[in-house]
Amino acid sequence: MVFKALVVDIDGTITNHDRSLDLRVAKRFRELRVPVVLSTGNPLCYVHAAAKLIGLGGIVIAENGGVISTGFDKPSIIADGMEKCEEAYELLSNYFDLEKLDAAYRKTEVVLRRGMDISQLRQIVEDNGMKVEIIDTGYAVHIKDGNINKGTGLHTVAELMGIDTKEFLAIGDSCNDAEMMREAGLGIAVGNADDDARQAASMVTKASFGEGALEAIEYALSNGLLE
Ligand SMILES: O=C(O)COP(=O)(O)O
Ligand SMILES: [Mg+2]
Structure with a gap:
């Protein structure tokens, strides 16, 4: 199968390790003939800026599927x-010293700085x-609706683009x-991926971070899965 989008x-x-963009991946994206959809837990303004600066389209998945942009x-x-x-956040604030992240920009999730034991948070809610x-x-740490995720987001995006979710190649960590x-036709996890991502993926790259994404793309190109 040749995937129609990434x-x-x-x-x-x-x-990279410091959260800066791996510029080699950005360059590779631009060379691909298929569209690349960015999908993130970050707010929409963040991913729109990233997509614009990399040179990608404005259809993106933000806030873990909570916000889908139909274009710039x-x-x-x-x-x-x-x-x-927000109710869960208020409750949890009685027990923990929590710090919200990007609160001014978020529409569907409450996001917190890491550092606490989230099994305790889960137990309380x-x-x-x-x-x-x-x-x-x-x-x-994201407090989110359990029925919404990047998979449901991919469904919406696939509909917008007029292709099936199985025609997407997904890469994540x-x-x-x-x-x-x-939900995608093929899921590839990068080498630094956590256990959940590894289990969901069909394969895991040897390399980590941006190098891993490059490896995933090269694998797809050299096996006729991408053009
Ligand atoms: O928002 C996060 O926690 C992580 O962002 P990501 O989905 O782009 O990896
Ligand atoms: Mg990630």
């Missing part, structure tokens, strides 16, 4: 659920019957990429 995570996948300067599809994330999911991507990698 859906690619940002942090840990096309970045075009409307976004914004999921419900911020209220229950569960004991209080709150229907939110708490995940740690290795970059931030963390638990927040697992559903997206399962």
Whole structure:
């Protein structure tokens, strides 16, 4: 099968250790004949800026699927659920000293600086019957709607682009990429990927971070999976 598009995570996948963009990956993206969709847990303004600067299209997945942009300067599809994330945050604030990240820009998730034991956070929200999911991507802790993820986001994007989710090749590094990698036709995890991403992926590259993304793309090109 020749994939018609790529859906690619940002942090840990096309970045270096210090979160700077791996410029070799950006260059490679521009040389590909298929569209590349960025998919991230970061807010929309962040990923739109990244897509614009790399030279990619404005259809992107932000906030782990909570926000889908239909293009630059075009409307976004914004999921419900911020209220229950805020309620969970208020509750958890009684127990922990929490620091919100990018709060001014986020529409569907409450995101926190890492450093706490998230199993305790999960226990507290569960004991209080709150229907939110708490995940740690290795970059931030996200309080999110459990029914929304990069996989549901990929569905929406595939519809917008008029292709099937199985016609996407997905590359990622963390638990927040697992559903997206399962939903895509092929999921490749980079060498630094966490256990959830590894389990969801069909293969794991030897190299890590941007080097791993390059390896994934070279693998696809040399096996006729990409043009
Ligand atoms: O927002 C995060 O926690 C990580 O971002 P990512 O999805 O681009 O890796
Ligand atoms: Mg990532």
